Amino acid sequence: MDRPVTSEAPAITTDIVLFTLRADALQVLLIRRRNEPFKGMWALPGGFIEPDEPLEDGAARELEEEAGISGVYLEQLCTFGRPDRDPRRRVISVAYYALAPADGLTPRAASDAEATGWFPANDLPPLAFDHDEMVNTARERLAAKLGYSTIAVQFLPERFSLGDLQVVYETILNRPLDKRNFRKRMLAIGLIEATRDERRNGNHRPARLYTARNPGEVEIIK
Amino acid sequence: MDRPVTSEAPAITTDIVLFTLRADALQVLLIRRRNEPFKGMWALPGGFIEPDEPLEDGAARELEEEAGISGVYLEQLCTFGRPDRDPRRRVISVAYYALAPADGLTPRAASDAEATGWFPANDLPPLAFDHDEMVNTARERLAAKLGYSTIAVQFLPERFSLGDLQVVYETILNRPLDKRNFRKRMLAIGLIEATRDERRNGNHRPARLYTARNPGEVEIIK
DNA sequence: GCAAAAGTGTTCCAGATACACCCATGT
DNA sequence: ACATGGGTGTATCTGGAACACTTTTGC
Numbered sequence: 001m002d003r004p005v006t007s008e009a010p011a012i013t014t015d016i017v018l019f020t021l022r023a024d025a026l027q028v029l030l031i032r033r034r035n036e037p038f039k040g041m042w043a044l045p046g047g048f049i050e051p052d053e054p055l056e057d058g059a060a061r062e063l064e065e066e067a068g069i070s071g072v073y074l075e076q077l078c079t080f081g082r083p084d085r086d087p088r089r090r091v092i093s094v095a096y097y098a099l100a101p102a103d104g105l106t107p108r109a110a111s112d113a114e115a116t117g118w119f120p121a122n123d124l125p126p127l128a129f130d131h132d133e134m135v136n137t138a139r140e141r142l143a144a145k146l147g148y149s150t151i152a153v154q155f156l157p158e159r160f161s162l163g164d165l166q167v168v169y170e171t172i173l174n175r176p177l178d179k180r181n182f183r184k185r186m187l188a189i190g191l192i193e194a195t196r197d198e199r200r201n202g203n204h205r206p207a208r209l210y211t212a213r214n215p216g217e218v219e220i221i222k
Numbered sequence: 223m224d225r226p227v228t229s230e231a232p233a234i235t236t237d238i239v240l241f242t243l244r245a246d247a248l249q250v251l252l253i254r255r256r257n258e259p260f261k262g263m264w265a266l267p268g269g270f271i272e273p274d275e276p277l278e279d280g281a282a283r284e285l286e287e288e289a290g291i292s293g294v295y296l297e298q299l300c301t302f303g304r305p306d307r308d309p310r311r312r313v314i315s316v317a318y319y320a321l322a323p324a325d326g327l328t329p330r331a332a333s334d335a336e337a338t339g340w341f342p343a344n345d346l347p348p349l350a351f352d353h354d355e356m357v358n359t360a361r362e363r364l365a366a367k368l369g370y371s372t373i374a375v376q377f378l379p380e381r382f383s384l385g386d387l388q389v390v391y392e393t394i395l396n397r398p399l400d401k402r403n404f405r406k407r408m409l410a411i412g413l414i415e416a417t418r419d420e421r422r423n424g425n426h427r428p429a430r431l432y433t434a435r436n437p438g439e440v441e442i443i444k
Numbered sequence: 445g446c447a448a449a450a451g452t453g454t455t456c457c458a459g460a461t462a463c464a465c466c467c468a469t470g471t
Numbered sequence: 472a473c474a475t476g477g478g479t480g481t482a483t484c485t486g487g488a489a490c491a492c493t494t495t496t497g498c
Contacts, residue, residue: 204477403488407486
């Protein structure tokens with residue numbers, strides 16, 4: 001087990017599947033690759049880990065460097081290591097997924113990214129490497145986690161209405177939910193609390209605003 | 223051991239948390255390290271990945287090389303990459319967990335392992351590296367997965383009684399279950415089927431034997 | 445006949461589901 | 472006044488939990 005030949009050692013990258021909700025659809029952040037391999041193709045943001053950097057820090061750094069996005073919820077997804085997944089050499093990638101609120105985060109291209117863009121998860125362009133697999137795995141994890149954790153609020157700004165929250169669930173689960181049952185359950189769980197504020201939107205009754213009891217935390221429920 | 227930190231690329235290892243049920247307790251396979259670092263200490267089986275080897279194959283190979291065990295259920299757990307988790311240099315480890323039926327698997331020490339042994343998961347010796355963290359993560363995953371998958375049969379031989387299966391659940395969940403409810407649920411799920419055979423054990427009624435409908439497969443239920 | 449594990453049904457409760465109308469606002 | 476999304480309660484269904492006795496065997 002000791003002493004691997006150094007030149008044989010695989011390289012390590014992180015790749016990040018950053019989801020958001022825009023235009024009532026689940027969207028994924030992609031970058032257009034400035035360099036080979038797969039130059040000009042769309043790919044997930046990501047890159048090589050630095051020598052003394054924790055993995056999650058590396059993922060956060062790549063997201064910041066390539067897309068100018070920081071401060072989002074980030075969780076390790078799975079590690080992809082097929083020997084031929086990178087045409088250059090053996091590269092093992094620790095995939096993360098991240099969730100961003102819909103508003104306020106405007107990606108800007110930089111570093112290895114020639115451009116950035118949000119793409120509907122249901123209609124992605126061809127992706128570099130095995131990034132389509134990563135997106136699929138991340139979508140499954142996200143949908144599963146909606147059911148047993150408080151992850152949904154990570155898609156919303158600090159204050160939100162129950163209608164907003166219901167849209168998150170409906171979009172990710174891709175089916176309509178009953179409004180009364182949804183509200184009953186959400187309030188019963190007790191992880192969000194009403195503020196004294198309302199939001200006046202359009203020609204209709206204002207919506208009561210809620211906040212997460214533990215913003216930033218994703219708890220397992222039931 | 224006094225290897226200077228020269229190489230920039232982190233090294234990749236896999237480590238395996240192999241569980242079994244013995245003496246009505248959840249047990250973990252450990253090896254005693256033959257080499258530095260942590261020489262003489264107990265650790266999980268594992269080691270460096272080979273240049274063209276898929277990650278899961280590497281985990282299976284290490285299990286075979288160090289403990290002589292093969293053919294068990296193996297699933298990726300999580301990747302551990304704290305920069306200081308290996309005192310020699312940066313090493314990132316992709317942890318797997320594995321489940322072995324109670325009978326028939328006798329580990330033999332070889333390779334980097336000076337000895338092997340089963341240890342109760344509730345009473346482990348001090349472990350090398352961050353292997354205690356890996357064991358804890360694996361235990362949580364295993365307990366969670368009992369609830370929503372058919373993973374439990376991986377602990378049993380091809381044919382088993384409903385009593386055997388119940389012991390698996392009770393041991394991992396660490397609480398007694400109601401026999402009638404347990405049987406009702408297991409049979410309702412429909413992932414095991416009765417054979418025409420019984421097992422005569424002691425001074426009591428013989429137990430009907432069952433088999434998994436899809437042995438080797440772990441399905442998500444409900 | 446007795447010890448020991450296998451096998452078997454019903455009642456009860458809690459949480460999920462189905463479902464329709466009034467409320468507050470802007471135009 | 473009307474259009475728009477916000478907000479509310481009840482009846483029903485279903486799956487999980489609680490619970491005790493008979494069966495078959497070896498000694």
